[in-house]
Amino acid sequence: MTTNSNDVLELSPESNKSTDKRITKKDLKALFWRSFPLNIMWSFDRQMNVASQYGVMADGKLLCELTAGELKESCQRCIKIRTPQLERAITILSQRFPDFEVLGHDLIRIFHCNEQSGEINTLLVRSGIEVLEIWLAGMEPTDYLLKMTGGAKSDPDDAK
16 A cells, blocks of 8 residues: 555555545545544443444454354353252242253253342252252353453353
């Protein structure tokens, strides 16, 4: 690319075979000012209102592509419970907390009850169900993306 006396940037002939248009400094300034608001949106909550699909890059490589829904699901806060009596726990919990998911032979996660971990633990113990572990999991989207790119310390309790 070169600049001539008329403030026109000329593209090399190899990259400009199909058209004869030139990019002026005025065009570049307009592009800068149009994209400027996007550059200052460091808050992920603001960015979520602009985009519906995200590409996550680290060290110049694309790590993954996510839709807004996939990102939200990956970050969703929940209570995780580890119990050797999973079938009985599901029977008891499903009556009061129907939004749950079984993750393994002894692990379940319950959604939309993050303030009720004590109540859930008491319910299971009073029903004779052994609770090996109970914890709050999930994270904010910004923290999730930082963790994915190596920009944040990893916490095993935050894992999905």
